Amino acid sequence: MLEVVRIPVLNDNYVWLMHDDVSGETVAVDPAVADPVLAVAAERGWVIGQIWNTHWHGDHTGGNVGIKEAMAAKGGCLITGPGAEAAKIPTLDRLVGEGDYVAIGAHAAQVMAVPAHTAGHVAYHLADDGIVFVGDTLFAMGCGRLFEGTATQMFDNMARFASLPGDTAVYCAHEYTQSNGRFALTAEPENRAIANRMDAVDADRARGLPTVVAPRAPRR
Numbered sequence: 686m687l688e689v690v691r692i693p694v695l696n697d698n699y700v701w702l703m704h705d706d707v708s709g710e711t712v713a714v715d716p717a718v719a720d721p722v723l724a725v726a727a728e729r730g731w732v733i734g735q736i737w738n739t740h741w742h743g744d745h746t747g748g749n750v751g752i753k754e755a756m757a758a759k760g761g762c763l764i765t766g767p768g769a770e771a772a773k774i775p776t777l778d779r780l781v782g783e784g785d786y787v788a789i790g791a792h793a794a795q796v797m798a799v800p801a802h803t804a805g806h807v808a809y810h811l812a813d814d815g816i817v818f819v820g821d822t823l824f825a826m827g828c829g830r831l832f833e834g835t836a837t838q839m840f841d842n843m844a845r846f847a848s849l850p851g852d853t854a855v856y857c858a859h860e861y862t863q864s865n866g867r868f869a870l871t872a873e874p875e876n877r878a879i880a881n882r883m884d885a886v887d888a889d890r891a892r893g894l895p896t897v898v899a900p901r902a903p904r905r
C-alpha cells in the first residue's frame with residue numbers, strides 16, 4: 686500500500702511525499718522547497734526518485750533543483766510536469782498531458798489536464814489507490830484562483846473531480862480551508878452544512894491543526 690506523508694512548508698503550503706513499500710520508490714509532489722522534504726525522506730530512509738509537479742508556480746517547483754542535486758549520488762531523480770508549461774519549468778525531465786500515465790512502483794497515476802489556475806495545470810489521479818493530487822485546482826471548501834484560465838474551465842475541472850469515486854482522497858497544496866469557508870458563508874449565509882463544517886475547521890485551526898485530507902499510513 687502507498688504511504689502519503691504531509692509536509693507543511695512556507696506559510697501555508699503542503700508538500701506530499703508518497704512512498705511505495707513494495708518497490709521502495711518515493712515521489713515528492715509539488716516540492717515548494719527542498720530541505721524540509723529531504724529531511725522527512727532521510728528520517729524514513731527513503732530516496733526521492735521522482736518529483737511530480739502540477740504547475741509552474743514557484744511554491745510548487747522551488748525544491749526541484751535542490752532535491753535533484755541531493756539525489757544525484759543516490760540514483761537520480763526524474764522530474765515530471767505539465768508539457769504545456771515546460772518553458773516555465775526548466776527543470777522538467779519528462780513532459781506529460783491529458784491521459785498520460787506516470788507510476789510509482791506498480792501504482793499508475795493518470796494525468797488530468799485541469800487548466801484555469803494556470804494554463805497547463807495537471808492533476809495526478811491514482812484510480813486504483815483512490816488518490817488524486819490536485820495542486821492548486823481544488824482545495825477543501827474552495828477552488829484555486831483563476832490566474833490564467835476562465836471560470837468555465839474551472840467549473841469543468843470541478844465536474845471532473847466530482848465524478849471521481851466519493852472515497853477518493855484529494856491532496857491539495859495549501860491550507861486555505863478557513864478562508865474558503867468564510868467566503869462560502871458570505872455567499873450562502875443560510876447554509877447549515879457550511880456553518881457546521883466551519884465550526885470544526887475554526888476549532889482545528891485554533892489548535893494549529895491541518896484541515897485537509899489526512900496523510901495515509903501504510904497497512905501493517
Ligand SMILES: [Zn+2]
Binds near residue numbers: 740742
Ligand atoms: Zn499556484
